[in-house]
Amino acid sequence: MQVITDQVYAFSKDNAPCATAHPGEVLVFKTLDCFSNRIPDENTTMADLDYTYGFANPAAGPVHVEGAEPGDVLVVDIYEVEVADEGTIATDDHCGPLFEMTGYRTKKIPIRDGMADFNGVKFPINPMIGVIGTAPDGEDVIDGFVGAHGGNLDNKLITKGTRLYLPVRVPGALLQMGDVHAAMGDAELCGTGIEIPAEITVKVSLIKDFELHWPVHETFGPHGKWYVNASAQEFDEALKNASKELQRLLMRITGWDAVETYMYMSAQSDVELNQACKPCEVQLSLRIGTPKLPGFPPLVG
CATH class of the missing domain: 3.10.28.20 (Acetamidase/Formamidase-like domains)
Known part of the structure; x- marks a missing residue:
């Protein structure tokens, strides 16, 4: 089983693949959190980081899928999303409906036995993949952004047991993924869920010659x-x-x-x-x- 550890910060047809997979192959993607693991404690906030291209939402990959051609669909079966034992929620001064009264703050969230602990309130985690997609055939798209190729979908249903269908726009598809959340509510109101490093196990396969304009799961x-x-x-x-x-x-x-x-x-x-x-x-x-x-x-x- 191939383990994918290389990280990239944009979806691009010019990204050199770090691995090649065959349809039906199972892969493991080892991912950093959306901050590139650069927030070690609650004294560090997003104000201390250069939150620009080359930092945010790293994605493991890309993987060239043998036989994938423009006009095909890449199928990704998500077998497992295993997360670390601590995640991070952070706010800034420009994102979300309450940004004007929020400012920069960081909170570390312990994860134990499948439960998150927020100030003593414990709730089940639902590890989900925030960023997943294939390379567009046009301009590069930074990992933190979303589009018809996938990218920063931030869909809490893209988790263990889900099957994802992605349009193939370039030869090999160039699959990459990252930005895992241990838990996230719909809309991700403050701009981050419980951001966390993870290992994602998936199987890749192809549907040949099928027109798909947007990701489907x-x-x-x-x-x-x-x-x-x-x-x-x-x-x-x-x-x-x-x-x-x-x-x-x-x-x-x-x-x-x-x-x-x-x-x-x-x-x-x-x-x-x-x-x-x-x-x-x-x-x-x-x-x-x-x-x-x-x-x-x-x-x-």
């Missing part, structure tokens, strides 16, 4: 759903991006026309926030989830 079990993830600077545009993609994918498998599909989405599909700590230069990220349709083909594949 699939959950399983009796309440399993399909989710389209999309982003934009403002909510209405992000909502339109996700709605159009979900509508297109549903029409493909059902044969319904656009208006009937739109009606069905209004009755059965839920809009949920991923990352929305506005005001923030990072785009708003959201997901639309829809129940799986018995008797119909998969939404992707």
Whole structure:
């Protein structure tokens, strides 16, 4: 099993791959926290760090997936997300709805036996991957930003047991991931969840020649759903991006026309926030989830 330890700070078609994987291969990505492990204690805040390109949200990788070509879909099955025994929450003076009364502060959160301890209040962790994606075929995208390639999706459902579908835009896909949170609420209000180093175990595979405009993920079990993830600077545009993609994918498998599909989405599909700590230069990220349709083909594949 290959272990990926190299770190990069942008999604780029020019990044040299640190490893090559074959479809069906299982990989382990060893990740730093979003601060590159540079906040050792509560006396250090984000004000002490150079939070610019080359520092924030490092991602392990990239990995060249053999046989991946533009127009394919990279499938990532998340087998495990194992986190360290301490995480970090930090605030700054420009991010989130309460930034004007917040300022810079750091809090260390112990993790024991699957529980986080916040001032004596203990709650279960839900380790999730904040940054995951493939290389875009255009300009580089810094790891802290999100887009149609994936990136800083900050979706708390991208966790153990989830299957993620990513558009392939460059040969080899160039998969990378990082920015794990031990726990994070939808929207990540103050701009950070419980940021933490981690080891992520995944399996990679391919779907050949499938048109996918935005990342999609699939959950399983009796309440399993399909989710389209999309982003934009403002909510209405992000909502339109996700709605159009979900509508297109549903029409493909059902044969319904656009208006009937739109009606069905209004009755059965839920809009949920991923990352929305506005005001923030990072785009708003959201997901639309829809129940799986018995008797119909998969939404992707």
